[in-house]
Amino acid sequence: MSLLGKRFKLIEDFDQSTEGSYELLPARFAVLDDSRYILSNDVGEFLVISRTQLSDYIKKKVSRHSDFYFDLKSKSFLIDADSNVAIDLLALKYRTKAQQISRFTALHLFVVTLRCDYTCQYCQVSRQTDDKNAYDMSEETANKALDLVFKSPSPAIKIEFQGGEPLLNFKLIQYIVATAKEINLVHHKDLQFVITTNLSLLNDEVLAFCIEHNICLSTSLDGPENLHNANRPRPKQNGYQLTVDGIKKAQLVLGNDKIGALMTTTEKSLPNVKSIIDTYLENNLNCIFLRPLSPYGFAVKTKQAYKYDVDRWFEFYKEGLDYVLEINKQGFKFVELYTELIINKLFSPFSTGYVDLQSPSGAGISAIVYNYDGDVYASDEARMLAEMEDTKFRLGNVHTDSYEDIILSDVLLDTLEASLSESIPMCTDCGFLPYCGTDPIYHYATQGDVVGNKALSGFCSKNMKIFRHVISLLEDDPEARKILLSWVRT
Amino acid sequence: MINLHSKNNHVLGTISHTLPFIAKVTTNFDLPKALRSKQILFVSQTDQDIPDGFGLILIASDDHYGSIENALRLAPELRYLKEHDVIKFYPDNLKIDVLYRKEANTNSFLVTEQCNSFCIMCSQPPRVVDDYYLVEDMLAALPLIHPDTHEIGITGGEATIWGDDFIRLIQASKNHLPNTALHILSNGRNFKDLNLAIKVAAVKHPDVMFGIPLYADYSQLHDFIVQADNAFDDTIRGILNLKRCKVPVEIRVVIHKENYQRLPKLAEFIARNLLFVDHVALMGLELMGFAKSNLEGLWVDPYDYRNELGKAVETLAASNMRVSIYNTPLCVIPESIRRYSASSISDWKNDYLDECLNCSAKHECGGFFSSNLKKVSDYIHAI
Numbered sequence: 014m015s016l017l018g019k020r021f022k023l024i025e026d027f028d029q030s031t032e033g034s035y036e037l038l039p040a041r042f043a044v045l046d047d048s049r050y051i052l053s054n055d056v057g058e059f060l061v062i063s064r065t066q067l068s069d070y071i072k073k074k075v076s077r078h079s080d081f082y083f084d085l086k087s088k089s090f091l092i093d094a095d096s097n098v099a100i101d102l103l104a105l106k107y108r109t110k111a112q113q114i115s116r117f118t119a120l121h122l123f124v125v126t127l128r129c130d131y132t133c134q135y136c137q138v139s140r141q142t143d144d145k146n147a148y149d150m151s152e153e154t155a156n157k158a159l160d161l162v163f164k165s166p167s168p169a170i171k172i173e174f175q176g177g178e179p180l181l182n183f184k185l186i187q188y189i190v191a192t193a194k195e196i197n198l199v200h201h202k203d204l205q206f207v208i209t210t211n212l213s214l215l216n217d218e219v220l221a222f223c224i225e226h227n228i229c230l231s232t233s234l235d236g237p238e239n240l241h242n243a244n245r246p247r248p249k250q251n252g253y254q255l256t257v258d259g260i261k262k263a264q265l266v267l268g269n270d271k272i273g274a275l276m277t278t279t280e281k282s283l284p285n286v287k288s289i290i291d292t293y294l295e296n297n298l299n300c301i302f303l304r305p306l307s308p309y310g311f312a313v314k315t316k317q318a319y320k321y322d323v324d325r326w327f328e329f330y331k332e333g334l335d336y337v338l339e340i341n342k343q344g345f346k347f348v349e350l351y352t353e354l355i356i357n358k359l360f361s362p363f364s365t366g367y368v369d370l371q372s373p374s375g376a377g378i379s380a381i382v383y384n385y386d387g388d389v390y391a392s393d394e395a396r397m398l399a400e401m402e403d404t405k406f407r408l409g410n411v412h413t414d415s416y417e418d419i420i421l422s423d424v425l426l427d428t429l430e431a432s433l434s435e436s437i438p439m440c441t442d443c444g445f446l447p448y449c450g451t452d453p454i455y456h457y458a459t460q461g462d463v464v465g466n467k468a469l470s471g472f473c474s475k476n477m478k479i480f481r482h483v484i485s486l487l488e489d490d491p492e493a494r495k496i497l498l499s500w501v502r503t
Numbered sequence: 504m505i506n507l508h509s510k511n512n513h514v515l516g517t518i519s520h521t522l523p524f525i526a527k528v529t530t531n532f533d534l535p536k537a538l539r540s541k542q543i544l545f546v547s548q549t550d551q552d553i554p555d556g557f558g559l560i561l562i563a564s565d566d567h568y569g570s571i572e573n574a575l576r577l578a579p580e581l582r583y584l585k586e587h588d589v590i591k592f593y594p595d596n597l598k599i600d601v602l603y604r605k606e607a608n609t610n611s612f613l614v615t616e617q618c619n620s621f622c623i624m625c626s627q628p629p630r631v632v633d634d635y636y637l638v639e640d641m642l643a644a645l646p647l648i649h650p651d652t653h654e655i656g657i658t659g660g661e662a663t664i665w666g667d668d669f670i671r672l673i674q675a676s677k678n679h680l681p682n683t684a685l686h687i688l689s690n691g692r693n694f695k696d697l698n699l700a701i702k703v704a705a706v707k708h709p710d711v712m713f714g715i716p717l718y719a720d721y722s723q724l725h726d727f728i729v730q731a732d733n734a735f736d737d738t739i740r741g742i743l744n745l746k747r748c749k750v751p752v753e754i755r756v757v758i759h760k761e762n763y764q765r766l767p768k769l770a771e772f773i774a775r776n777l778l779f780v781d782h783v784a785l786m787g788l789e790l791m792g793f794a795k796s797n798l799e800g801l802w803v804d805p806y807d808y809r810n811e812l813g814k815a816v817e818t819l820a821a822s823n824m825r826v827s828i829y830n831t832p833l834c835v836i837p838e839s840i841r842r843y844s845a846s847s848i849s850d851w852k853n854d855y856l857d858e859c860l861n862c863s864a865k866h867e868c869g870g871f872f873s874s875n876l877k878k879v880s881d882y883i884h885a886i
Binding site for chain 1 (some may be wrong): 524621623663720721722724726727730731732734735739740743765771772774775778793797799800801821
């Protein structure tokens with residue numbers, strides 16, 4: 014009985030739907046575990062539900078008086094005769110997620126030299142030589158590449174200096190920064206610079222330059238001293254010390270937010286995830302990216318990439334994430350970046366702009382690589398593949414090809430077309446699709462085909478495991494959920 | 504509680520006005536004669552000679568005066584009036600409406616009592632009545648309002664029912680008060696017509712905000728609460744159209760027994776679908792109008808929905824949305840989200856309990872609607 018006055022009608026009087034007559038909006042599902050499914054839509058909204066609920070939803074048997082019905086309605090999984098605004102909202106959310114694509118290439122990697130003072134086993138590309146002419150980028154090549162950079166319609170441009178060890182060609186970095194800033198006087202883009210460096214050559218001159226141009230540094234830190242030096246050998250075996258000294262100096266002079274570190278997982282890393290994370294904590298770094306080894310370059314030649322399989326890597330990741338969550342529970346905010354990406358894909362209306370988890374792939378259209386010799390590649394992995402003498406993803410050369418030649422090249426367009434998850438076998442009906450990508454270059458490198466068979470794909474297997482793990486944590490561990498939700502950016 | 508209306512005024516001589524008179528209050532006895540007929544002299548001190556020529560004279564004391572033309576002995580409850588305030592005087596029944604107080608934290612203009620919704624907790628129940636004069640009153644008052652005024656409001660009823668006259672109100676507000684924020688309460692439904700949103704945007708008011716209510720994350724519940732079919736879809740489309748035209752929008756959620764349980768889900772819905780709105784206000788009930796007559800069906804102690812409120816605030820804040828809690832005493836808001844509380848109640852209808860006298864947080868607390876003092880949370884306590 015209603016407790017409202019007689020002038021007011023009942024809630025039933027405002028329900029213009031009829032039992033069982035709702036329409037399904039586009040949705041996909043996937044098994045989460047023995048008893049649950051994830052139901053997701055094109056824009057990444059999701060519900061974790063039972064098999065009965067899933068079956069009721071699809072058969073249009075969900076009672077229109079149940080909370081489940083309203084949850085489905087609220088998250089744009091159905092419309093009924095009472096309301097169809099969900100279609101307008103879905104369109105809006107889809108445009109928001111896809112907006113990234115219209116902005117086009119924001120990240121431009123300049124390989125200013127292939128020379129390096131390290132001899133890492135897993136390195137894809139570096140060379141040990143004193144011959145500057147052979148593997149350094151020239152000013153002429155840089156000029157041509159910069160012309161292409163500013164053709165990108167993206168309102169934000171990030172130029173990342175890569176190597177080899179880019180500081181071995183610091184003069185060219187200085188030249189590119191000065192030239193880019195001058196060109197930008199006309200374009201007014203949000204222009205940023207990053208140097209990816211092992212920090213061994215970090216001196217006061219470099220630091221002063223970074224301050225002057227607000228440049229960020231990105232370095233490699235693989236874990237505690239023994240592990241780091243084993244993974245990343247330097248002739249004098251002092252790589253770890255040089256790196257942590259460099260990190261400290263950069264934090265002091267540039268600020269904590271101007272220096273980040275990345276780790277690479279090798280077989281030696283697998284039993285040591287906690288001490289790796291501790292190394293990050295000890296060095297005042299507030300996040301870590303637990304990355305698997307990519308199947309390119311020397312990593313393949315030395316069989317490093319195959320020494321451990323996805324399952325073993327996932328155990329490493331899981332143990333690491335557990336430890337990261339424990340650190341957060343102890344009152345210190347520390348983020349695992351791959352998980353943060355997934356969390357943002359689950360909860361943010363925006364796309365994350367992470368090249369490997371996009372549909373279409375971010376190759377060329379999110380990030381593009383200008384190699385030391387002027388060759389242009391669709392991604393860093395594409396250039397690594399080229400170093401293995403497979404130039405499949407070479408888009409052209411800055412000296413001979415125009416922006417249009419490169420961006421409209423068959424190589425790039427075919428690759429992008431083959432990277433739309435929505436049309437790829439096994440991806441098209443996968444409940445994790447809105448959070449995933451297809452990485453055509455990985456599948457080409459491992460299966461010889463840009464699409465690949467997802468049942469055999471390490472990329473697919475790895476990501477499915479992570480999605481299931483993260484979503485289960487969100488559902489089953491309220492404390493973990495609170496921490497993970499605090500990683501949502503928007 | 505401050506009275507904004509009174510008929511308790513007495514004539515001290517003949518009144519020459521035949522039509523309602525809207526004018527500004529002054530205490531300047533020496534005002535140039537040419538200006539006097541359009542202003543109202545406020546006389547609070549005794550033994551002053553009453554000058555000639557003012558449009559109206561308000562005697563704010565009980566002293567003896569002889570017969571004075573166009574003079575009233577002002578009702579005691581209106582003697583707070585000050586320089587720059589604007590009033591409307593009705594010569595037929597001697598009523599005075601206070602339209603604007605310079606000292607007020609906010610001044611709202613009720614521009615109609617008509618509405619296309621019939622919300623179960625409406626504090627200003629709609630009436631079917633021809634009240635176009637309210638539009639004319641606001642247009643007459645706007646030029647008289649002090650240009651330093653921080654904010655004015657337009658409320659109803661549903662102000663957009665006036666169509667192009669509604670646009671005139673926004674335009675006039677901008678013309679006369681270019682430095683004054685304009686806050687408009689609307690259910691947003693009429694903005695499902697994109698043209699109305701385009702017209703609002705075309706005014707280019709420098710600081711306007713539409714406060715639009717959304718009471719649930721799905722249509723059946725929202726439509727029931729506002730007692731109108733299709734209202735949910737209309738309001739959502741209205742918000743989208745306004746934001747499409749870059750007009751600022753604030754979502755206002757009044758919390759009561761019918762909707763508090765899904766408050767966290769409403770917050771998720773807003774964060775996912777309407778992330779671009781400029782502010783979300785989560786509001787306690789004002790026990791006036793229908794909220795009072797439907798009290799039994801609507802009342803839920805704010806203490807009993809503190810967890811839902813907490814989750815909703817956290818969801819919205821985590822999405823970097825600007826979120827505020829209105830009309831809720833600090834002592835019943837969980838400590839972790841107290842910082843989102845805002846003192847939101849207009850000063851003229853704002854009160855505190857005896858218990859509040861001992862409270863260290865009284866100055867940060869929004870307190871109570873005067874109308875709510877008889878029905879407050881069982882968990883009010885000094886902190």
